[in-house]
Amino acid sequence: MSNIKNVVIIGASGNLGPTVLNQFVNSPFNVTVFSRKESNAVFPESVKVIKTDFSSESLSQNLAGQDAVICTLGGVEGFRDQARIIDAAIAAGVKRFIPSEFGSDTTSPEVLNIVPAFGPKVETIDYLKSKESEAFSWTSVIPGLFFDWGSKFGSIGFDFQNRKAAIWDGGDVAFSATNTSTVGLALVRSLSAPNLEATRNRHVFLASHTVTQNEMVTALEKLTGQSWEISNVDSALVIEGKSKEFRDGNSKAAFPLIQSSIFGKPGFCNFTGKTWNEKLGLPKEDFEADLKDILEGRKPEPFGRQVGRYPDWSDPGSK
Ligand SMILES: NC(=O)c1ccc[n+]([C@@H]2O[C@H](COP(=O)([O-])OP(=O)(O)OC[C@H]3O[C@@H](n4cnc5c(N)ncnc54)[C@H](OP(=O)(O)O)[C@@H]3O)[C@@H](O)[C@H]2O)c1
Incomplete structure (x- = not known):
């Protein structure tokens, strides 16, 4: 596989995205962000941002010339949108797709038994597996x-x-x-020439x-x-x-x-x-x-909009 140069990040404004974007801004890759048309997300001025309605037409037009797509988007609708993004990426000649996993081991039947909410993430990996070819591959990053x-x-x-x-x-x-910055660095390294073959069609576990x-x-x-x-x-x-x-x-x-x-x-x-x-x-x-x-407030990186939008994480008893 030829080297990756141009990378798109979709969902770069959420909890994880800004730190990942930061790592790519400081890497040799050319990075472009796709953000929803209606989003009021703000990005560093140096970053190329494309506003899109995520229609197949808009995606195919804007994915031309890109080598890799990283989805750090959130929410079930976001996860389900990935099938359309994958189709457009393949049509545009994108070589590597990294879906929005970034959590628990969704290959584990025990985990899926306890957490049925991971269903859409598994469906995305299954879809990617069905599209594997010489020209197109995926990598899934599992950091716990x-x-x-x-x-x-x-x-x-x-x-x-x-x-x-x-x-x-x-x-x-x-x-x-x-750490979120380590997830970002692992993504940079996974797409770098020496690791590109090793991370092909693989789950990359981190800790x-x-x-x-x-x-x-x-x-x-x-x-x-x-x-x-x-x-x-x-x-x-x-x-x-x-x-x-x-x-x-x-x-x-x-x-x-x-x-x-x-x-x-x-x-x-x-x-x-x-x-x-x-x-x-x-x-x-x-x-x-x-x-x-x-x-002492030095971590997580104070970059972007890391607001932590899951109020009941710390209170398992809450409704
Ligand atoms: N391991 C952990 O501890 C942990 C914790 C949190 C999240 N995660 C995982 O990390 C990944 C990213 O989660 P996150 O919390 O960073 O996501 P998020 O903040 O909910 O969303 C990220 C971005 O996705 C875009 N987006 C939202 N809804 C969308 C939609 N329907 N269609 C297209 N784009 C949409 C938005 O970007 P724009 O406004 O720019 O369009 C948003 O800022 C997910 O897979 C999540 O499960 C893991």
Whole structure:
């Protein structure tokens, strides 16, 4: 496969996108952002932005000459839009497509059993597999939880502001989590010439850290010199209650179900032995230094609109 030069990022204005965009702006790739016509997202002036209605016509016209597409878009409609984007990308001669995965291991039947909300992500991978050819391939990046973003915004169960922690099933389940900037760097490296063949039609697992919630409490109490207030969560009860809510149409019930699959026993987000960090030459990251950066506001990167729009991450009991 010839090298990738021109890269499109779709959904570069959300929680993950700005950090990914930042990594590409600082890479040898030429980057273009596609943003919805109605979006009021703001991007750095140096970045080429194309406003599109995501119709097949607009996509084919604007994808001409592009080598890779990265989707960091969110929401179920966004995930479902990807089939149309994939068709247009193939027609335009795009070589590599990276779908909006960026979370749990959606190849795991156990995860899918607990989190049916991942269905549209799986459908996208299945669609990509059906389109594999000499000229077209995909890469799916699986970082577990976002370590920096999830620490700050509650998905890892911690309230950094008020020094509180929701600890699941005793807190000894190891889980993998990756800083958002590392996800961005892994994307740059995955599309770089030396790794392009290795990442072809593959799930690329990442982990900045594989730790337990109890290890996080110990480190945070040491770093802050304070005791953190602990509450206990029973994953079996959450799965029972939230599965029913999800079936009844509350899409937000997906978030505590994702947490149950990660922190609940036995834990389905431990990527030990299958991460690509070393293969992609990603720098080793220091657990305590990262927690210190998060506590002191240096992480997640203050770039773009990282607002954390999942209010009930830190409160599995909320409706
Ligand atoms: N591992 C984790 O801890 C974790 C946490 C959060 C998210 N994620 C994953 O990361 C990925 C990105 O999530 P996110 O939270 O960053 O997404 P997001 O903020 O919900 O959306 C990202 C961008 O997608 C575009 N968008 C939204 N709806 C769209 C639609 N219907 N059609 C086309 N574009 C649309 C918007 O960009 P414009 O306004 O520019 O059009 C939006 O800013 C998802 O796969 C998500 O599941 C993982």
